[in-house]
Amino acid sequence: MSASLVLSDLYLYPVKSLGGIRVTEAVVEARGLRHDRRWLIVDERNQFMTQRQTADMALLKVQPAYNGFLLVHSARPDLLPLYIPFEATPERTLFVTIWDDMVFAWRGAPEADAWLTEALGRVCKLVYMSDMVMRGTDGGEVAGHVSFADAYPFLVIGEASLAELNSRLAQPVPMDRFRPNLVFTGGAPYAEDTWREFQIGELPFRGVRPCGRCVVTTINQETAQKSAEPLRTMAPYRTQGNKVMFGLNTTGPGRGLLRVGDVLTVQKSAE
The missing domain is CATH 2.40.33.20 (PK beta-barrel domain-like)
Known part of the structure; x- marks a missing residue:
């Protein structure tokens, strides 16, 4: 077999x-x-967001772009695609909660936060998990x-x-x-x-x-x-x-x- x-x-x-x-x-x-689920969208309380509560996240499609960037498309014709890097830099940081874990994360660009907030109709922040974070199974x-x-x-x-x-x-x-x-x-x-x-x-x-x-x-x-x-x-x-x-x-x-x-x-x- x-x-x-x-x-x-x-x-x-x-x-x-x-x-x-x-x-x-x-x-x-x-x-x-590599690159799987290293980015996370969190709400104004730094709690993780998924389709469980925000089904419209399914409408945001991701594809590789060029020079180490991802392209995120919205179903809305008035929103131009969002470019985000495959990896973030530690310029801005915060703690976020995912299930029972609180982990350290690097912030994405402010433009990404604004784009996602507009696309999903609620306050959003984009954060990245660095290799330094140890989140267990x-x-x-x-x-x-x-x-x-x-x-x-x-x-x-x-x-x-x-x-x-x-x-x-x-x-x-x-x-x-x-x-x-x-x-x-x-x-x-x-x-x-x-x-x-x-x-x-x-x-x-x-x-x-x-x-x-x-x-x-x-x-x-x-x-x-x-x-x-x-x-x-x-x-x-x-x-x-x-x-x-x-x-x-x-x-x-x-x-x-x-x-x-x-x-x-x-x-x-x-x-």
Whole structure:
């Protein structure tokens, strides 16, 4: 079975909860893929913002520009695109809160704060996580650090899992509802739930636990409209405890390079 598993897609989300970037290769670092969720939008109280509370964040699309910059587009024709660097500088700093963590962050440019405030209709600030920040993975279950991702450096989902879910839905949903980093082809639906140790190419990864999903999965990433699906359909057969599970939270090797087309090999699964 392992030989039939292949990395089919790689996604980066440079600004947490904004649109992702599909790439053909990505550098692996200690916190996950390079540039993944290193930028964060916070409110006037320095609390992190996501689509959970501000669904219109889905309408802000991100793409690489040039000379180390990102380009953020709004759906509003009156707003010119926003350029932000892949990395910030420590000229201005503050503490921000993400879930139960309070971490030190570098401020983005004032123009970025103003642009995001206009685009989202509420006071916003753009902040960056530097390499000096040590934010641990969720609950201290495993050693390692994470960016502004919710809990773990990587989220892995099989295309077969999405296909099985879509076979139950009146209206199929795309993979972007689940915001994975690593997508693979081959294997049975939900096979990734049980993976504990696996390799992609020559790089070792560790599956920690299935990912509990939130209302972001119910937000259309093109329109920002909410519905009951797919959580309503998944709940009867994908609930563990009080959470609906889809995808595998994963930690990685700390350094390396991933390419679409790399073979994925499972070494150890849960019994």
